[in-house]
Amino acid sequence: MALKIGDKIPNFTAKDTNGNLFDSQDYLGKQPLVIYFYPKDNTPGCTTQACSFRDNYQDFKDLGAEVIGISSDSVRSHIQFKSKFNLPFILLSDNDKKIRKLFGVQNNLLVIPGRETFVTDKNGTILLIFNSMSAEIHIEKALSILKKYSNYSSICFGH
Numbered sequence: 001m002a003l004k005i006g007d008k009i010p011n012f013t014a015k016d017t018n019g020n021l022f023d024s025q026d027y028l029g030k031q032p033l034v035i036y037f038y039p040k041d042n043t044p045g046c047t048t049q050a051c052s053f054r055d056n057y058q059d060f061k062d063l064g065a066e067v068i069g070i071s072s073d074s075v076r077s078h079i080q081f082k083s084k085f086n087l088p089f090i091l092l093s094d095n096d097k098k099i100r101k102l103f104g105v106q107n108n109l110l111v112i113p114g115r116e117t118f119v120t121d122k123n124g125t126i127l128l129i130f131n132s133m134s135a136e137i138h139i140e141k142a143l144s145i146l147k148k149y150s151n152y153s154s155i156c157f158g159h
Contacts, residue, residue, distance in 0.1 A: 002104035009035070009124045010102040014070070014092040017079045022068075022092055028124045032065040032149065034142045036117040037094075037105045041073045041081035049115070050087055052139045057088050063146040064122070070094050072113060105131075119145050 003009070009024065016022045027033055036053070038046045053060075053067050060067050067089035073081070078091040094100055097113075105114045117138040119128040128145040130138055 003118070003126060003129065005126050005129060007126050009033070009118060009120055009126060012099045012102055014094055014099060015075050016093075017075060017082050017091050019075065022090060024124070027066060029122060031122050032063070032127075032146060033120045033124070034060060034065050034067045034117065034146070035070065035103075035120070036068070036115075036138060036142075037070050037100055037103065037113070038115050039113040040071060041077045042084075045115070046071070047085065049138060050081070051085055053089060054085065054087050056139050056143060059143055060089075060146070063143070063150050065119075065146055066090065068092060070099055072097055072100070117142055121149055 011024050013021055013023045036049070038049055040046055050069060053069070057067060069087075069089060070092045072095050073093060074095060075093045078093055081087070082091055092099070100113065103116070103118065105116045107114055114131065115138070116129065116131045118126055119142050120126055127149055128141060130141045132138065
């Protein structure tokens with residue numbers, strides 16, 4: 001069953017580029033997350049998307065959010081991709097596609113792993129689900145919803 005806005009993200013773990021086990025539970029209650037699924041390291045669209053997240057990373061940090069990129073590439077591939085393009089955010093290897101299945105991310109054109117972005121509040125509640133093979137739009141949509149959330153939080157909760 002596909003996730004929808006207002007749902008909590010499922011708990012997941014995966015290896016990061018430092019060889020550590022990333023656990024989504026460690027972030028809940030602390031900060032918003034921008035979790036983006038992408039097809040493959042070092043392909044034109046995915047490189048454009050990753051570099052755009054990199055170029056806007058400080059904006060995400062200023063809004064209190066962490067960016068997490070997930071594909072089925074190996075940890076080794078992620079290490080090279082991260083190093084080659086100086087990516088400051090977390091990349092996770094989902095080589096068995098379990099996380100992709102948990103989030104209900106479908107393949108595009110039946111064979112290409114989907115490109116989908118989930119934005120959550122700090123409690124893991126989904127604020128945005130955006131699915132488009134157009135890589136650049138994901139960053140714009142994610143920043144826009146985080147800004148709205150940030151403004152709403154400061155008005156309602158005095159932060």
